[in-house]
Amino acid sequence: MFVDSHCHLNRLKNAPDRDSVAKLLEGARSRGVNHFLCVSVCQSEFESMKDMVAGLEGVSLSAGVHPLDVDDGLDIELLRQQASAANVVAIGETGLDYYYSKDSKDTQQEYFTAQIGLAVELDKPVIVHTRDAREDTIQLLKDGGVEQCGGVLHCFTENWEMAKAALDLGMYISMSGIVSFKNAKELQAVAKQIPLDRLLIETDSPYLAPVPHRGKENQPAFVADLAQFLADLRGERLEALAQQTTANYFNLFKLAAN
Template sequence: MLIDSHCHLDRLKIAPDQASLQEVISAAKARDIAYFLCVNVRQQGFIDMKQKMAAFDEVFLSAGVHPLDVQDGLNIQEVEQFARDEKVVAIGETGLDYFYANETKALQQTCFEQQIDLAVKVNKPLIIHTRDAREDTINFLKRGKADTVGGVLHCFTEDWEMAKAAIDLGFYISVSGIVTFKNAGELRNVIRKVPKDRLLVETDSPYLAPVPHRGKENQPAFVRDVAEFVAELRGEKYPELAQYTTENFFTLFKDAARLAGR
């Protein structure tokens, strides 16, 4: 059994309605993917996302505002209401992105601080997006006592120093299809070093489809390709990696309940 620990099912162009979304989930299940974490990026999109996922017990949710969407505003009281929903298992996707939006740096930092505080308040882990903001990301997590709730640096593309700093704070490292790209040599070296009890796998679908699906819209079924690649990269068997990344998911996202028989 495998879990897509980070995807945006509500943003899939190939799944605009319930019927097509069911097809996407069924295709993933056919490849042994049993659970999905659908990650919120815009506060204004949470209710629609929740409604679209309501029929799927195997889909968990997060609540938060992405650093590239902070200009749309953050009402932390409303996000807290969303965060207390029984299907919400994490706060985020939040973080810092100075690569694509350095001009909103100050606003990103304010929103990041607020969401770290919220995660601690509601006792749910954080889902972190970080790009060209290594030092600030770690410092904000330390100052906000994020180590008390933990979390994950998703779609990891940074160096081992940052990975180690996050792991030391009790965070996990999640690897996406980027690791399969031919120019991902440095990332592969990092992923080889991540301890078994701190690794997750994801698609970040509909973005970043892994080899051999480049050029297609990414979907949760492709997390199997990521997992198989990572297992070979680390000198492990796929079933072993599938088992321990699944256990890691449920350890981190403690509010995510296993379904009967799975």
């Protein structure tokens, strides 16, 4: 069994409504993908995202504000309510992105700090997006006490030093389809070093489809292709990688229905 530990089901162009999402998830189950974490990026989309996946088997939710969506605003009281809703197992995705947006650096840090604090308060793990912000990301996680709630650096594309710093904080590292790209040799070297008991896999659907689907809209079924790539890269049995990454997911996201 596989878990897609990070997807945006409400943003799939090929599955624009609840019925088409349900059909797409059935296709994923036929490939052994039986659980899905549908991740929020802004508060204004949360209710429609929640309604779209309501009642769908094996789907959990997060609530949070992405660093590239800070213009949408952060109402921490509203986020506390959203994060307390049924089936919400995590805070995020939140974090820092200085690659696409340096102008909002101060706001990103403010929102990231607030969401780490809420994650600690509610004892729910935090889902972290980070790009070109290695030192600040790790420092704010340390300062916020992320060890108390746990978390994951999702869609990881940084270096081993950052991965090691996150692992030292008790966090998990999640690999997306990027690691399967031909030009991702440095990331592949990092992927080989991550302890299997701290590794997660994700699609980040509808983005970043792995080889051999690159160029297509990504979907949860493709996490099986990513898992096969990582098993081959790391010299592990696919069954062992599937079993351990699934166990890791439920160890981190303890409120997710297994």
